[in-house]
Amino acid sequence: MKKVDVRTNAPGLDEHFRRGASRREVISMLMAAGMSTAAAGAVTMSADTAYAQTPRRGGRIKVATNQSSTADTLDPAKPNTPNDSARHTMFYNGLVRFDSTLTPQLELAEEITPSDRATIWHIKLRQDVRFHDGSSLTAADVVYSLQRHKDPAVGSLGRSLAEPMQEISATGPREVRVRLSGPNADLPAVLGMSNFSIIKAGTTDFRSANGTGPYKCQEFQPGGRSIALRNDEYFKRGKPYLDEIELFGIPDESARVNALLSGDVHFIGAVGARTAQRIASAPNLALFETRGGGYLSFGIRLDQEPGSNPDFVLAVKHLLDREQIRRAVYRNYAVIANDQPIDPTNRFYDPSLPQRPFDLEKARFHLQRSGFANQTLPIVVSPAAGGSEEVAQFLQQAAARIGLNFNLQRVPADGYWSNHWMKHPLGFGRINPKPSADVLFSLGFKSDSPFNESGWRNERFDQLLLEARAETDTDRRREMYGEMQRLVHRGSGVCIPAFVTILDAHVSNLKGLSPIPIGGMMGYNFADSIWLDQ
Amino acid sequence: MNTAVVRLIAGRIVIAILTLLFVSLAVFVGTEILPGDVAQAVLGQNATPEAVAGLRHALHLDQPAYIRYFLWLGSLLSGDPGRSLVNGLPVATLIASRLPNSLMLAFVTAVICVPIALMLGILSAVWRGSRFDRAVSFVTMSIISVPEFMIATLLVIVFAVNLRWFPALSYAAGKVSLDQFFRLFALPVLTLTCVMIAQMMRMTRAAVIDTLRSSYVEMAVLKGASPIRVVLTHALPNAIGPIANIVALNLSFLLGGAIIVEVIFNYPGLARLLVDAVSTRDMPLVQACVMIFCATYLFLVMLADISGILSNPRLRHR
Numbered sequence: 001m002k003k004v005d006v007r008t009n010a011p012g013l014d015e016h017f018r019r020g021a022s023r024r025e026v027i028s029m030l031m032a033a034g035m036s037t038a039a040a041g042a043v044t045m046s047a048d049t050a051y052a053q054t055p056r057r058g059g060r061i062k063v064a065t066n067q068s069s070t071a072d073t074l075d076p077a078k079p080n081t082p083n084d085s086a087r088h089t090m091f092y093n094g095l096v097r098f099d100s101t102l103t104p105q106l107e108l109a110e111e112i113t114p115s116d117r118a119t120i121w122h123i124k125l126r127q128d129v130r131f132h133d134g135s136s137l138t139a140a141d142v143v144y145s146l147q148r149h150k151d152p153a154v155g156s157l158g159r160s161l162a163e164p165m166q167e168i169s170a171t172g173p174r175e176v177r178v179r180l181s182g183p184n185a186d187l188p189a190v191l192g193m194s195n196f197s198i199i200k201a202g203t204t205d206f207r208s209a210n211g212t213g214p215y216k217c218q219e220f221q222p223g224g225r226s227i228a229l230r231n232d233e234y235f236k237r238g239k240p241y242l243d244e245i246e247l248f249g250i251p252d253e254s255a256r257v258n259a260l261l262s263g264d265v266h267f268i269g270a271v272g273a274r275t276a277q278r279i280a281s282a283p284n285l286a287l288f289e290t291r292g293g294g295y296l297s298f299g300i301r302l303d304q305e306p307g308s309n310p311d312f313v314l315a316v317k318h319l320l321d322r323e324q325i326r327r328a329v330y331r332n333y334a335v336i337a338n339d340q341p342i343d344p345t346n347r348f349y350d351p352s353l354p355q356r357p358f359d360l361e362k363a364r365f366h367l368q369r370s371g372f373a374n375q376t377l378p379i380v381v382s383p384a385a386g387g388s389e390e391v392a393q394f395l396q397q398a399a400a401r402i403g404l405n406f407n408l409q410r411v412p413a414d415g416y417w418s419n420h421w422m423k424h425p426l427g428f429g430r431i432n433p434k435p436s437a438d439v440l441f442s443l444g445f446k447s448d449s450p451f452n453e454s455g456w457r458n459e460r461f462d463q464l465l466l467e468a469r470a471e472t473d474t475d476r477r478r479e480m481y482g483e484m485q486r487l488v489h490r491g492s493g494v495c496i497p498a499f500v501t502i503l504d505a506h507v508s509n510l511k512g513l514s515p516i517p518i519g520g521m522m523g524y525n526f527a528d529s530i531w532l533d534q
Numbered sequence: 535m536n537t538a539v540v541r542l543i544a545g546r547i548v549i550a551i552l553t554l555l556f557v558s559l560a561v562f563v564g565t566e567i568l569p570g571d572v573a574q575a576v577l578g579q580n581a582t583p584e585a586v587a588g589l590r591h592a593l594h595l596d597q598p599a600y601i602r603y604f605l606w607l608g609s610l611l612s613g614d615p616g617r618s619l620v621n622g623l624p625v626a627t628l629i630a631s632r633l634p635n636s637l638m639l640a641f642v643t644a645v646i647c648v649p650i651a652l653m654l655g656i657l658s659a660v661w662r663g664s665r666f667d668r669a670v671s672f673v674t675m676s677i678i679s680v681p682e683f684m685i686a687t688l689l690v691i692v693f694a695v696n697l698r699w700f701p702a703l704s705y706a707a708g709k710v711s712l713d714q715f716f717r718l719f720a721l722p723v724l725t726l727t728c729v730m731i732a733q734m735m736r737m738t739r740a741a742v743i744d745t746l747r748s749s750y751v752e753m754a755v756l757k758g759a760s761p762i763r764v765v766l767t768h769a770l771p772n773a774i775g776p777i778a779n780i781v782a783l784n785l786s787f788l789l790g791g792a793i794i795v796e797v798i799f800n801y802p803g804l805a806r807l808l809v810d811a812v813s814t815r816d817m818p819l820v821q822a823c824v825m826i827f828c829a830t831y832l833f834l835v836m837l838a839d840i841s842g843i844l845s846n847p848r849l850r851h852r
Contacts, residue, residue: 064800069810070628070819071576071620080576152588157580207623221631222621223810224802225705248705248800254687255702255798262694262702414813415570417579418586430579450582 055512059532060244064256065521066270068249072222074206076197077149077156082269083249085194085524087220090228090245091132092197092211095123095142096188098516098523101347102435104188108137108198108212112191117470118183125174129235131200132209132216139170144201146178158195161439183470185477189436194524214240214528224248228527241512241531260285260505267506267530269521273331279505290502291335292433292517293343293440296387298395300493303455304425306377307493311370317356317495318363319398320391325497329390334498340485341431341440343499345517347474348437350482353489364402376405380427384416388428391497422453429453433518437481441465445488454493461487509533539840546839550832554825561824562603565817571595572619575814593619606818610825616818618811625822628807633826636803639795640788642719643726648781651731655738655777660765662743671739674732686725686798693721704799722799726792730784737780741773748772775842782834790827 067081076088096104096112106112111124129137148154149162156162167179180187190196200210209217212235215228225248230240250256250268257275259265261282271279271287279287300307300316307313317339326334335344338356342349367373379395381388389408396406411420421429434440443449446465447457461484468480488494502520506513512530516523573589574581590596597605609616615625654674658667677685694702700720710718745751746769754768793805804823811819 069620069814070618070807070816071810071814073621078576080578152585153592155576155585155589155592157577159585160582221802222623222628223807224631250703250800252797255690255800258687258690258695259702259800262690262698264694264702412569414568415574418570418574418581421579 053511053533055241055531056533057238057241057531059242059534060246061242061266061510061530061532062246062248062264063267063521064248064250064259064265064269066249066253066256066268067251068223070223072220074209074217074220075154076199077154077158077195079157079194081249082520082524083247085519086247086269086521086526087209087226087228088194088197089213089525090215090226090247090527091209091213091217092194092199093129093213094192094194094197095125096192097525098189098192098435098518100514100516101345102189102517103347104192108142109191112188114185114187114472116183118185118187118472119180121178121180121187122171123176123178125176126235127174129212130233131212132231132233133200134233135200137174137198137212138201139172139174139176140201142176142198143168143170144203145198146196149195156195158190158193160443161190161193161195182466184438185469185472186436186438189439193435215245218244234528236528240528245527257505260507263507266510266532267504267521267526269504271503271505273333273503276331276333276503276505284508286506286508288504288506288513288515288521289333290504290515290517290520290522291343291345292499292502292515292519293341293346293431294433294500294502294519295337295341295343295431295496295498296385296391296500297429297431297453298388298391298495298497299422299427299429299453300495301422301425301455302457302493306370306372306375307425307454309370309372310491311366312372313493315363315366315370315372315402315404316395316399318359318366319395319402320495320497321358321394321398322497323358325391325394328394329387330498330500333501333503335501337496337498338489339492339494339496340489341444341494341496342437342481342485343517346437348478348481350478350485352482353485356489358398360398360402363398367402367404373403374405376407377426378407378409378424380409380411380420380424382411382413382416382420382428384413385421385428385430387500392428422451422455435518438465438469441481441484441488444494445484445492456488456492456494458487458491539843542839542843543836546832546836550829550836553832554828557824557828558607558821559603561821562599562606562817565812565815565820566599568812568815570815572815572817576620595619602817606821610821615822618816618819620814620816620819625818628819629804629822629826632802632804632807635801636789636792636805639719639722639726639792639801639803640785643723643730643788644785646723647727647730647784648734650727651734652738652777654731655735656742656765656770658735658739659742659746659769660761662739667739670735674735677728678732680728682725682729682794683798685728686721686795689721689725690798702799704801722792722795722801725795725798726788730787734777734780734784738773738777741776742769745769745772771845774845775838778838778841778845779835782838786827786831786834789830790823 065083065086068083071080073084076092079085079088093108095107095109097107099105108126108129109123110126113122125137146165146168149156149158164181165178166181169177171177208220214231214234216231218229219227225246228245230243234240250259253272256268260268276287279285300313302308322336326332326336338353379392381392392408399406420427431444442465443451444453445456446452447462464480464484468477471477504520509532510530511533513522572593573586573595577585606616617624618628654670658670661667690702693700700717704718704722751764751768754764790805792803793809795801796803796806808823811823
């Protein structure tokens with residue numbers, strides 16, 4: 001008996017197989033090319049006008065966000081994707097929620113009062129709130145929900161924000177006292193983040209959700225879909241309006257937009273500025289714009305060459321053609337920024353700070369003084385920080401005109417945040433909208449923050465940050481935050497060209513949407529506001 | 535069953551087990567080489583060194599790599615593929631929710647695609663050089679030259695967005711009616727058919743032409759057998775070996791390689807599960823998916839070889 005290999009009967013089989021493999025390679029190349037050269041088009045602004053109509057009850061909708069993976073979770077402590085945040089606001093509530101100016105409004109709490117210069121906070125809960133399993137909301141649930149963020153094993157993304165909550169205790173069946181390690185007038189803003197949603201005391205199993213939210217969890221599959229059914233026992237009378245929401249992710253943008261165009265979904269998140277035109281021109285669809293504080297940052301490390309030279313930093317800041325970036329990269333769906341992170345929708349934005357212009361002469365002057373003229377320096381770009389390559393190219397072109405050469409180094413999105421972000425002398429970061437000026441400054445600019453993008457150190461800034469945190473008078477806080485904006489604008493190595501407008505899209509008869517600048521899709525907290533006009 | 539087949543199956547099973555072992559090791563080393571681990575992937579931009587270290591400890595990622603590999607292998611051998619590092623759910627549960635979908639998509643596509651491809655291939659071989667042959671070759675080669683994602687997107691734009699005949703998404707859970715089933719599968723299956731049909735049809739054509747040129751077919755023609763009889767009973771059985779192989783390759787592609795179709799039609803299949811698992815560095819889930827793909831591939835190729843032997847009289851009667 002000889003060894004039999006019938007595949008030798010098939011000459012050219014390997015060739016076929018090889019051809020198949022190379023064809024797939026070509027596909028991936030074409031996909032990459034298609035993404036970067038998508039057709040350009042003028043974009044008309046379309047504002048979503050919210051008419052004062054009486055909401056109707058009933059109907060079911062399908063909602064598609066831009067991400068979904070097996071990492072999806074029902075644990076509010078660690079939302080991985082927008083999908084998670086949207087899911088958590090369907091099934092859970094926070095003690096407070098944000099309104100359109102990011103001012104915290106009471107939700108599960110009936111009263112939140114500070115004492116002792118905002119170091120001790122008294123939280124009084126509503127009486128009429130029930131979990132989906134029928135049990136009443138008690139102080140123990142709140143204590144458990146807040147306390148668990150401090151446990152490293154939970155892996156909460158809100159851990160650094162929870163760390164200052166030194167003592168969280170129930171002082172009555174519906175009263176909770178939080179003692180902070182230091183004053184923080186912005187505690188309500190922290191509590192408004194979806195991480196700090198309230199779950200039933202003792203919950204460790206997150207295969208389903210037992211919350212107080214407007215919808216009950218009927219089905220949840222990580223990387224698949226979630227089905228939410230109306231909670232008839234919801235504590236807000238008459239709400240929510242829809243019978244059912246089906247939520248899933250469609251990561252591919254054109255597939256997501258096509259699904260909306262074909263009527264298979266009713267509400268999609270994360271529409272690219274280039275696609276916005278298609279939505280705006282469709283008769284039965286509407287674009288939903290949210291202006292907010294999210295931005296792409298160009299970080300110059302001040303603790304490394306060449307950023308250690310202040311003249312070099314100033315030269316680069318004057319090389320950013322913000323108008324052009326806004327027009328070409330964001331198709332005008334952006335607001336010009338001024339190298340400081342507080343955006344115009346924020347109540348502490350200081351309009352008196354003069355806008356830094358695109359000025360080649362000034363840039364040339366500072367470059368000469370820095371001694372880096374005629375040198376070649378690398379800039380690290382990555383798809384992980386969306387738009388970084390385009391912005392870097394504009395920077396490269398402008399710099400070439402004054403005799404500075406930038407060399408673009410492309411790195412993959414995979415592992416970018418751990419391996420590249422903040423680790424190169426010149427690189428990009430992506431900052432999502434934050435709930436308060438304090439959180440934004442504390443994370444991104446405080447000298448000892450692990451996310452201090454440019455390694456900027458400023459004692460006066462750190463001191464103001466702590467003072468503003470303890471200050472409960474809004475006018476005095478505005479003054480302090482104004483000075484901090486000037487300090488960052490002048491000294492930090494973070495260049496902020498524009499605040500990016502978040503775009504979502506929906507069928508026109510989906511009503512009740514209004515922007516909440518903490519994120520797209522009403523800060524992912526749309527569940528109890530939207531209704532269908534059938 | 536004769537001894538050749540039995541020995542082949544026994545030999546293949548031993549080789550399959552060794553192959554699976556080797557593949558699991560290669561995949562493990564591969565995921566280790568990739569930048570970042572589960573802790574970093576989960577924490578993303580929020581990763582501080584302390585947070586990463588805490589999560590690594592909680593997931594036992596702070597153990598040396600070879601110990602983690604053998605722990606995984608040991609539990610797999612005792613029948614437990616482990617739990618996902620990312621969401622803590624049993625890997626078996628995650629696979630169970632996706633595998634039937636992938637099998638269904640592969641099955642429906644195969645049922646439609648294989649007969650059409652074989653028929654076109656045989657007819658092209660019989661009428662080789664004719665206008666029909668050239669037309670079929672031209673059309674199938676043109677379609678295969680278009681990237682898969684473009685075919686899928688075009689189909690969606692035409693049939694879902696403009697004509698609204700079929701849904702743009704193919705996600706349905708629970709029981710669906712036959713009509714709904716047809717509508718859900720129409721576009722994904724059409725896309726996959728476009729991708730696969732040319733290869734199978736060309737291979738069938740080549741194999742049949744090969745046998746039609748042989749002396750025993752000439753003999754059959756000379757003894758007066760009808761053209762249909764010549765093709766079906768004399769030429770085709772001898773061409774089954776290569777045809778079965780190309781069909782097996784395409785079927786194994788359907789199970790694990792339908793990633794573009796799964797992404798564009800939002801179809802919850804195994805390929806997307808694997809991509810998710812790789813992007814979050816979820817080792818147990820990556821391994822489980824790869825083991826399934828690899829085992830399926832080996833199984834299908836073995837089936838193809840067996841059918842090749844059984845269909846070949848020279849091998850069958852030895």
